[in-house]
Amino acid sequence: MSSLSRELVFLILQFLDEEKFKESVHKLEQESGFFFNTKYFEEKALAGEWDEVEKYLSGFTKVDDNRYSMKIFFEIRKQKYLEALDRNDRAKAVEILAKDLKVFATFNEELYKEITQLLTLENFRENEQLSKYGDTKSARTIMHTELKKLIEANPLFREKLAFPSFKASRLRTLINQSLNWQHQLCKNPRPNPDIKTLFLDHSCSASNGARALTPV
Amino acid sequence: MSSLSRELVFLILQFLDEEKFKESVHKLEQESGFFFNTKYFEEKALAGEWDEVEKYLSGFTKVDDNRYSMKIFFEIRKQKYLEALDRNDRAKAVEILAKDLKVFATFNEELYKEITQLLTLENFRENEQLSKYGDTKSARTIMHTELKKLIEANPLFREKLAFPSFKASRLRTLINQSLNWQHQLCKNPRPNPDIKTLFLDHSCSASNGARALTPV
Amino acid sequence: MSSLSRELVFLILQFLDEEKFKESVHKLEQESGFFFNTKYFEEKALAGEWDEVEKYLSGFTKVDDNRYSMKIFFEIRKQKYLEALDRNDRAKAVEILAKDLKVFATFNEELYKEITQLLTLENFRENEQLSKYGDTKSARTIMHTELKKLIEANPLFREKLAFPSFKASRLRTLINQSLNWQHQLCKNPRPNPDIKTLFLDHSCSASNGARALTPV
């Protein structure tokens, strides 16, 4: 994608945000992979919306891209696993182990086995390293702090953490400029040209009304 | 939203689609409520992705907007319920009954009771009216045909079922026109102006390079 | 079974009870169907051990023997059903409805439908007739009081509710009498005959020791 096309995506992101199309904003952030919204990510991580957390991340990195990415996914899935254990949903915990955490077994078999062993404890806090795990809320906050560091250190997120700076409603400004351009080409320009649509180029002669040029 | 702003959303939808930002497209269709993508809806309905089916619909109507909308949601939730029964997941079936279908009890108590009674049958096809229910695939197809009719008859979907017609890459065309407009304002226009960004207005004097005007 | 054989079962029941073979006692009460232990039944009913409650009852009556029996089983299964609903185990509740309560649909379809409808309530106490249902403990006590009345009125339990009266350790007494009889037949009876086994008849000549006749 050319540099200007890339910028156009940012203009659209701004427009969608100004129009309060919130989910569209984040979906486009993810699908373009141009801007990682740390605030949105924090919100979803603290809410424990693991599917959305992973889906959003997937727009920027895969689990095996580098060791930061691997650690990011590991921390998220471990938290998901511990929460399943904590609410006594062992069926879900085993599923997470077999589906989500399995990938890490290749890299650290001992760790994977130790995590599996937690299943057999009445309370995983019996494990020494987890003895200070508090409630879900505090654990998620700690996990998020860790994720933040990993994301900031991860080269794949470099220059994607800050939204570029430009004036409000920039896309609308450009659209208005394009309308000016269209009118300027009119052979017999009227003083208050009527712009009825963006779908077709304006032309004063084609217009039968006489409304003022309304900005978008 | 003004008519031109509305059109701008359509230009963005076209752009997102051309750039293959598929989920962003459907999220924006939903959040704007300007265009109901029947093909996407069919795809999700036939795949039984009920959460997405209802979420997408929610951009256009609520269950109690009119009798068409009510019937649309009822058909979807009934199908979801029958599928839960069919795979013997009675816990899920009761949940659907108590959460999703409950709203219809107010309007048709007898129907709601009859549906509830299906829970106690070994196979809901023992119920005469459901005796011809085939497998999941064929049942979804039949349901979708019904939904299609209801959506076409529903005034809330009027003029939202066809995407307006305009040339390809219309948004890019307008952006290029805006760049032309910017250059045309230059006091000392160069023959091959250099456009480096969309974020700021171009000006030949400010530019130190001399590249050709590259379209977006 | 002859009247004396029947009495022998009672002697065995007394023996098992005196020897603290508790489960054997109740299993024999059930399998013989000679004595319905109201105290044991109350204990199991108040503990909500529904499988054992029904199994024990099955030694004395079947659900369709008469209207008292039918009401007994209905009250038990209804309680089991309400408890499943109360602990939010809807999967279990539907199972009880489809397996245990289904039999009553033939006799009282309206009642069965009404009971099924409870599934769709957030709390079954929203149903007027169940609005006074308290906690599990009090509900079981009320149910048991009802069961007690039904059992006492049920002709199938007549004369099975009181254990016949006879002296302690009656079976041992009779066994000792049989040993006396065996010794009395000895041609050369010794003063302190040695009884080594119950498996074979005693005979003083066969005995080489000379121990006192030890009672069982």
Next chain:
Amino acid sequence: MSSLSRELVFLILQFLDEEKFKESVHKLEQESGFFFNTKYFEEKALAGEWDEVEKYLSGFTKVDDNRYSMKIFFEIRKQKYLEALDRNDRAKAVEILAKDLKVFATFNEELYKEITQLLTLENFRENEQLSKYGDTKSARTIMHTELKKLIEANPLFREKLAFPSFKASRLRTLINQSLNWQHQLCKNPRPNPDIKTLFLDHSCSASNGARALTPV
């Protein structure tokens, strides 16, 4: 319990068996701990009725009595665990691991960990040592053969595996002898004494009828 009391239990076992009070027989075998019915045990083990299998065993030994007993319980619970895994009931499998198999972790931690790890496999047959595990039926048969050997070698079961030999209906024979003894004590014995009950000692003078002495 005296040796003769012990024999009385065997007489009762024979009586219950002859009268077809099957469950009472096995309950008394278990509660007395005098006779381990290998045929009944096999039947329950092959049927996978694990609760009854363990309950029956509990009449004879506890898990930590000796290494044979430990192995017996381990084999049973391992089979129960593998069957839960095999039918994809992971919630149940973890429960068995945490409740039933946990006790063995103290004695063989490595083994326990290895067994836990099976949870994370798609199919436990991927584990080399379990690669030859066939279907449930054949696995139970193999397990039972192993259990048989362990029980036969276990000193706690010594002399409990064979039922003592004595004539049919021995308890009835003894009861009849006791009746003979009672009648023989009558001051004015009638030729055809009437025996109406076992609950009280007979006496010809007290009797107003004149029926023949009926055996039990």
